[in-house]
Amino acid sequence: MSVDRRDFLKIGAVMAAGTIAPAISGAAGQDEEGASSKNLWGMVIDINKCDPECTACYDACRKENNVPHFPEPELDIHWIRKIKFKQRGVPNAEERSMPAMCFHCEHPPCAHVCPVAATFKRADGIVLIDKHRCIGCRYCMVACPYKARSFVSKHVEHQPGENPESPIRMHGVVEKCDLCVHRIDQGKQPACVEACKKTGGGGMVFGDLNDPKSEVSGIVRSSRATQIRADLGLNPRVFYLGV
Amino acid sequence: MANVRFRRIEGNSAQYYMFMAVAGAVAAMAPLSALYMFVNGHHVTGMTNQVPWGMPIVMAIYLIGASAGSLVLSAMSSVFGKTEYQPFARIAALLAILLIVAALMAIIMDWGRPDRILVPFFHFQPRSMFSLNAILYNSYMLVGFLYLLAQFKESKFWKKALGIAAVFIAVGVHSGTGAIFGFVFVRELYNSPLLPPSFIAAALSSGTALMILILYATFRATGRLLDEKLLHGMGRLMGVFMLVVIYFLFIENVTRGYAPKNYEAASFLLLHGGKYTAMFWIGLVLCGLVIPSLIVFNPSTGKSTPWLLFASALQLAGVLFERYIIVIPAQVMPLELFSDKQVTSVFLDGRYANYSISPVEYAYSIGLFGVVIFGFGLAVKFWAMIPEEARFPEDVK
Numbered sequence: 282m283s284v285d286r287r288d289f290l291k292i293g294a295v296m297a298a299g300t301i302a303p304a305i306s307g308a309a310g311q312d313e314e315g316a317s318s319k320n321l322w323g324m325v326i327d328i329n330k331c332d333p334e335c336t337a338c339y340d341a342c343r344k345e346n347n348v349p350h351f352p353e354p355e356l357d358i359h360w361i362r363k364i365k366f367k368q369r370g371v372p373n374a375e376e377r378s379m380p381a382m383c384f385h386c387e388h389p390p391c392a393h394v395c396p397v398a399a400t401f402k403r404a405d406g407i408v409l410i411d412k413h414r415c416i417g418c419r420y421c422m423v424a425c426p427y428k429a430r431s432f433v434s435k436h437v438e439h440q441p442g443e444n445p446e447s448p449i450r451m452h453g454v455v456e457k458c459d460l461c462v463h464r465i466d467q468g469k470q471p472a473c474v475e476a477c478k479k480t481g482g483g484g485m486v487f488g489d490l491n492d493p494k495s496e497v498s499g500i501v502r503s504s505r506a507t508q509i510r511a512d513l514g515l516n517p518r519v520f521y522l523g524v
Numbered sequence: 525m526a527n528v529r530f531r532r533i534e535g536n537s538a539q540y541y542m543f544m545a546v547a548g549a550v551a552a553m554a555p556l557s558a559l560y561m562f563v564n565g566h567h568v569t570g571m572t573n574q575v576p577w578g579m580p581i582v583m584a585i586y587l588i589g590a591s592a593g594s595l596v597l598s599a600m601s602s603v604f605g606k607t608e609y610q611p612f613a614r615i616a617a618l619l620a621i622l623l624i625v626a627a628l629m630a631i632i633m634d635w636g637r638p639d640r641i642l643v644p645f646f647h648f649q650p651r652s653m654f655s656l657n658a659i660l661y662n663s664y665m666l667v668g669f670l671y672l673l674a675q676f677k678e679s680k681f682w683k684k685a686l687g688i689a690a691v692f693i694a695v696g697v698h699s700g701t702g703a704i705f706g707f708v709f710v711r712e713l714y715n716s717p718l719l720p721p722s723f724i725a726a727a728l729s730s731g732t733a734l735m736i737l738i739l740y741a742t743f744r745a746t747g748r749l750l751d752e753k754l755l756h757g758m759g760r761l762m763g764v765f766m767l768v769v770i771y772f773l774f775i776e777n778v779t780r781g782y783a784p785k786n787y788e789a790a791s792f793l794l795l796h797g798g799k800y801t802a803m804f805w806i807g808l809v810l811c812g813l814v815i816p817s818l819i820v821f822n823p824s825t826g827k828s829t830p831w832l833l834f835a836s837a838l839q840l841a842g843v844l845f846e847r848y849i850i851v852i853p854a855q856v857m858p859l860e861l862f863s864d865k866q867v868t869s870v871f872l873d874g875r876y877a878n879y880s881i882s883p884v885e886y887a888y889s890i891g892l893f894g895v896v897i898f899g900f901g902l903a904v905k906f907w908a909m910i911p912e913e914a915r916f917p918e919d920v921k
Binding site: 351353354355357359363364365368369370381393394395396397398414415416417418419422423424425426427430432433436452453455509510513524 | 562564565566567571572573574576577631634635636637638640643644647648649651652653654655658704708709710711714855859860861862864865866867868869870871872873877878
């Protein structure tokens, strides 16, 4: 039995180390990091200006971020999508449309459930995924109420004409709208907003919610701006007019 | 009670090697199918962007449940004074460890990036149930291991102390596992404070059912004496646990169905959910709970070993259905962006999703059972896990 016990103890010691390691190594999940808390980026979308057939924001997002396209609708990846909706229980209700994406919540459930803090919120409110840290457990997809996240379930090939600023990713991680953070950091607007202004209805307004003089904070201060599923208490930073 | 003598099995027979070869081949299916998923991507499974969690998660929580149940049963003799279960303490503790190992395999091999296995050791998110469970599962494995080690010592103190620790942590592990789903407040079919306790109840019932089957098979295969009265007693214990499961199911569904905002979710599960509704009523309620309860509480069938084995098999299958309908239908239901609007999109918003188990997920799941059986076969050859005989205390001279 002595040999058995020694073996047991050896394995036990290794397991003990494995148990304690996460707790002591644990730079406990940081809720906010990077960027400047002087800014709080947000968006307002006026759906009265959104043509159901227009896909300017959707096309621009795919191009800017090299969002892969898979033919199967249930596997395809969407950083932004056009949603069509009708009032329930109203005969001949008008069909309307709006773009939906990650709403960069103040209290993002995706970041709260991520076991490795691969999803985190920057100090300027942008919710990001560290794709080098994501383990692909997909808990965030289950926890997000807005269906803003997609899992890359196939190999992604390089395509001609792709944007060199947006890296091609390997399958096995989750991705979503990052508000074109690389453009924001260069002082530009997200690609969807720019495209909406150029070729769409111009219903998307992006800006600093912390700046009282910005157009976006002016609209948000008015009582007309609403949030999707405000009842959940997540305080999304994308607001809508006319829903 | 007389001291129970444990003895290793010889493990030299052709049957043993045949058994281990088959179990090993089945066990190999788990890592091989995981490798296939990793190399090709998850599109080879039934999982999609609509239903991101599939059979691997179902298997994980099923195995964790059975593990927690086994460990509590193992502690029956040292902690709760049920000395008649002393002969099974080692087997149950061994199974508990093997089942949690298989459950952890189920979780990790299902990650999109299982090669990042070390990442959770360096990054911790205290608000994440997954993160907390990683600590719970590892602690559980460690305590289970020390508890098994204590079974090889004479010290009653350590057996009891580690047994108490094991019971507490088993309850913690299963509460944490239930909370993975219960805390997801955006999906009506997940969000419930009753999930953690009802997980524990189903863990105990399925753990007992598994023990009954494994004990019977092990003693029979090794030609050792097993007093069937012991199994019948465990059958009644399983019956009590099943009644608790029924109670939780009833309360959970009535509470959910009472709120108008949940009408659709409740009726999807209970009335118009097609295969999910069938799994709920036929797989879980009828076959998994009602029929086995009737069998174990009926004085004649409750004392019949074949009936008891049948009831245990039904209960084990029933809890597998229970785990399936906890994980899957909540994701199949569309997320509601507006309570008053019909929604459609290219991303299938507003539509019920489809999920069917793919061949690779079948191989993955069956392989995990193989891992447990192979590990068990190996352990009983190298360590004295099985008693020479198991008698009911009053029969011991």
